[in-house]
Amino acid sequence: MTPGPFLMCEFAHAMGNASGNLQEYWDAVYKYPRLLGGMIWEWADLAIRQKSEDGEIWYAYGGDFGDHPNSGHFCVDGLLFPDRTIKSSLIEFKKAIEPVKVHPVDMRLGIVSIQNRYDFLSLDHLACSWSLLCDGHIAEQGELTDIAVPAGGEAELTVPYGKAYEKQDGECWLHLRFTLRHETRWAPQGHEIAWADLPLPAKPRAVPGIRLNSMPKMRVQEKLDSVKLIGNTYSISVNKGSGLLTAYEYNGISLLQSGPMVNIWRATIDNDSRQSKEWKKAGFDAIQHRMDDFSIRFIEEQAAVISVKSTLGAAGLGTCFNVWMTYSVYGSEDVIITTRVLPKEGLPPLPRLGLQMIMPGTFDRLSWFGLGPHECYIDRKVSGRLGVYGGTVQEQFVPYIKPQENGNKADARWAAVTNAMGTGLYIGGMPTFDISASHYDVNQVAKAKHTTDLVRLNETFVNMDYRQAPIGNHSCGEAPPLDCYMLHPEETTFTLRFKPFSNRDISPVQLNRRWPEPIAQEISASSTPIPTLKQEAIL
The missing domain is CATH 2.70.98.10 (Beta-galactosidase; Chain A, domain 5)
Known part of the structure; x- marks a missing residue:
């Protein structure tokens, strides 16, 4: 049999709190060139808007109208709620298929590898901003001005943060964000295309313990x-x-x-x-x-x-x-x-x-x-x-x-x-x-x-x-x-x-x-x- 393209008809079913392991599917798509991707069932929940006597909105599905036979809530299987509110499943899917991937190379020196998964576009249509965070607070931030990685290419870039974070008490990481430089037909300027969180190596710092004999x-x-x-x-x-x-x-x-x-x-x-x-x-x-x-x-x-x-x-x-x-x-x-x-x-x-x-x-x-x-x-x-x-x-x-x-x-x-x-x-x-x-x-x-x-x-x-x-x-x-x-x-x-x-x-x-000193040995x-x-x- 001649190898040909393979399309997954329905690789995900977004019914209720669902859509796990999407990342594994897309790891396979990029590993095997024959895999084209596939369909998620489906875009939005299919349910009928109702209002209770006290004015509360709810959504009806099979069986709620005395209809028999019915499929129950089997059509409530979308990446969006019926009112088009976004579910976490769609947020996860967007992350799994994002066209820019970032990998750490030497985080002490700020060196990262940026991979362009676009087939035809360079990354020069994107802006890249970065933030260095410690325990959720921004310690440094800036922009990368030259990220024109060609389609299908990969390049190493240096994020110019200092080493002051090594003296910080807490967990530090680098956050990179890629957004549209200009408005397009489908999204405004600044629309986020991809992002990455990369942990920063910090010298082990002893958490100051609260001594037992100092406690009330x-x-x-x-x-x-x-x-x-x-x-x-x-x-x-x-x-x-x-x-x-x-x-x-x-x-x-x-x-x-x-x-x-x-x-x-x-x-x-x-x-x-x-x-x-x-x-x-x-x-x-x-x-x-x-x-x-x-x-x-x-x-x-x-x-x-x-x-x-x-x-x-x-x-x-x-x-x-x-x-x-x-x-x-x-x-x-x-x-x-x-x-x-x-x-x-x-x-x-x-x-x-x-x-x-x-x-x-x-x-x-x-x-x-x-x-x-x-x-x-x-x-x-x-x-x-x-x-x-x-x-x-x-x-x-x-x-x-x-x-x-x-x-x-x-x-x-x-x-x-x-x-x-x-x-x-x-x-x-x-x-x-x-x-x-x-x-x-x-x-x-x-x-x-x-x-x-x-x-x-x-x-x-x-x-x-x-x-x-x-x-x-x-x-x-x-x-x-x-x-x-x-x-x-x-x-x-x-x-x-x-x-x-x-x-x-x-x-x-x-x-x-600050944590109390352990007393298990005592x-x-x-x-x-x-x-x-x-x-x-x-x-």
């Missing part, structure tokens, strides 16, 4: 069923029977309604049709927590370590996971939670693995340092730009026509959930994690057929994931996501840092630059079970 002392109040740790500005209460935090207060403000506790479930997306059958068979949607062991130790008068051993499983299905959680509580107001999860053999890949906590609904602001500003997932995040972002919790909700998992922020270095006054909780990754926040309960989202079925609660559900399952690219088939992205059940340990704060006193960026060396702390009897 804590007090402890102990009852038969609970322990309360009290610092200068905060207090934490732990139930001895469940091993869970029952109260977390900062300057008299309650930060917590429940949790943090291990969470493995998500509101299934359209691409989960195959996997969700296995998830429910294993009982992942009905996990119950049972505490097996509880202990507490005190380190000097400035810290305490609470250790909890639990099992997780659905009623009637036995134990799925053994879980060990360690809460290291410091007089500096820090709480570092280390979670070790050991799954039993024979479980399917997981929907997610992390912690979930519920905060009062007044904590309705989310900020984060990670990929954004749109939602990103492990197999759909090449379009995520590293930066510091923020907004209301409700603004993070993505209104898929049939509600499903949404709003995840990938590779977060830190996140903060605060109220209107800027008071709230800092969450630090060790080193990174996925974060999402919502006013909707996951079970409510999973059962809803339309956005009008959702009732906003006066609660903020915060998910802090070690990882979440991929979203895949097979909503009209039964093929699973790529194996390299699957969250296989295996022994996993992850750590998060929590600290209450007020933006009036300190920023999350500043908090991220714990393992100590055999003293109960306190050197001042105890107060509570009747």
